Amino acid sequence: MVYAGELPLRVALAVSILILLLLIVYPIVLLITLGSAQLASALSVGSFIEAIEVTVIMSTLSALVAIVMGTPLAYLLARYEFRFKQILDSIIDIPIMVPHIIVGIMIVLAFASRYNIIFNTLNLVAHKLMLVDAALSRYGLLHALLSPVVNALVNLLTGITGIRFVNTLWGAVAAVAFLSSTYYIRVVEAAISMVNPEMEIVARTLGASPSRVFVSITLPKVWKAMANGALLSWARSVSEAGALFIVAYSIYFNGNYIYPASVYIYESYVGVGLANAVKYSAALLIIVLIIFVAYRVALGIRRGG
Structure with a gap:
C-alpha cells in the first residue's frame, strides 16, 4: 500500500534512478562491454603502458601535494573562525569553477x-x-x-x-594538483568538523601541544577520511585532460616524451577513430576501477570516511 504522501517521493526516486542508469551506468557498461574484448590488445601496446605509468606517478604525486597542503587548511577551516575565512573558502573552491584550459594557461603563465x-x-x-x-x-x-x-x-x-614546467612531470603535477586538491580539503574538513572539539580542548588543558593533540586525538578519527580524500584527489588527477593539453601534452620522462593517458586516448580517437579509442578507454577505466576498489577494500573505507 502506498500512502498519498509517499507517492511524490517514490516518483522522484524513480526519476533519479532512471537518470543515473542513463547518464552513468549505461555509458560505463557499454564502454566496458565493447572494450573488454580488446583489453589484452590495449595492454600489449608499450606506449599505452608508458602512458598509464606516467599518469599513475603524476596522480600519486598530486595526491601527496593535496595531503601536505590540504590537511592543515582543512583543520584550520574546520576548527577556527577568523577574518577573511570566506575568502580562503572561496579560493579553495576556485579550481572547481575555472575551465581547465584556463588552469593550464595560469600554470604556464605563473611558472613558464x-x-x-x-x-x-x-x-x-x-x-x-x-x-x-x-x-x-x-x-x-x-x-x-x-x-x-x-x-x-x-x-x-x-x-x-x-x-621546467612545460611538458614535464613538474608541470603536469602542478596542473592536476591545482584541480584535485579541493576534493581532499573538503572531505577532510567535513571529517574534522564531526570530531568533538571538547576532547581536543581537554587535551590542551592537560598540557598537550597542538601537534600532539592532532596526532593522538584527531588523526585516529579522520585518517580514513584523509585516505578517502587522497583517493578522490588521485582519481581526479587521472581523469584530467584539459589543463594537460596546455601544460603537458606530452611529458618528458625517462628520456622520452610520453602522453598522459587521457591525452593518449584523445590522440587515439582523433588519429585513428572511435573503435581504437574505445579499447584504450576501457582498459584505463578497468585499471582505475580495480585500483579504486582495491584501495578502499584494503583500508576498509566506506562512503564518508
Missing part, C-alpha cells in the same frame, strides 16, 4: 613565462649573492668561511629556477 615573478626574484637573489661572493674574495679568511655557504645558496636557487 617571462611573468614568472617567483623565479625572476630567485634569479635576482642568486645574482646578488654571486656579487657578494665576488666582493668577499678580497677578504681571505672571511671569504674562505662564507664562500661555501654563499655558493650552496646560489646552487640551490639556480637549481630551483632551472625547473
Whole structure:
C-alpha cells in the first residue's frame, strides 16, 4: 500500500534512478562491454603502458601535494573562525569553477613565462649573492668561511629556477594538483568538523601541544577520511585532460616524451577513430576501477570516511 504522501517521493526516486542508469551506468557498461574484448590488445601496446605509468606517478604525486597542503587548511577551516575565512573558502573552491584550459594557461603563465615573478626574484637573489661572493674574495679568511655557504645558496636557487614546467612531470603535477586538491580539503574538513572539539580542548588543558593533540586525538578519527580524500584527489588527477593539453601534452620522462593517458586516448580517437579509442578507454577505466576498489577494500573505507 502506498500512502498519498509517499507517492511524490517514490516518483522522484524513480526519476533519479532512471537518470543515473542513463547518464552513468549505461555509458560505463557499454564502454566496458565493447572494450573488454580488446583489453589484452590495449595492454600489449608499450606506449599505452608508458602512458598509464606516467599518469599513475603524476596522480600519486598530486595526491601527496593535496595531503601536505590540504590537511592543515582543512583543520584550520574546520576548527577556527577568523577574518577573511570566506575568502580562503572561496579560493579553495576556485579550481572547481575555472575551465581547465584556463588552469593550464595560469600554470604556464605563473611558472613558464617571462611573468614568472617567483623565479625572476630567485634569479635576482642568486645574482646578488654571486656579487657578494665576488666582493668577499678580497677578504681571505672571511671569504674562505662564507664562500661555501654563499655558493650552496646560489646552487640551490639556480637549481630551483632551472625547473621546467612545460611538458614535464613538474608541470603536469602542478596542473592536476591545482584541480584535485579541493576534493581532499573538503572531505577532510567535513571529517574534522564531526570530531568533538571538547576532547581536543581537554587535551590542551592537560598540557598537550597542538601537534600532539592532532596526532593522538584527531588523526585516529579522520585518517580514513584523509585516505578517502587522497583517493578522490588521485582519481581526479587521472581523469584530467584539459589543463594537460596546455601544460603537458606530452611529458618528458625517462628520456622520452610520453602522453598522459587521457591525452593518449584523445590522440587515439582523433588519429585513428572511435573503435581504437574505445579499447584504450576501457582498459584505463578497468585499471582505475580495480585500483579504486582495491584501495578502499584494503583500508576498509566506506562512503564518508
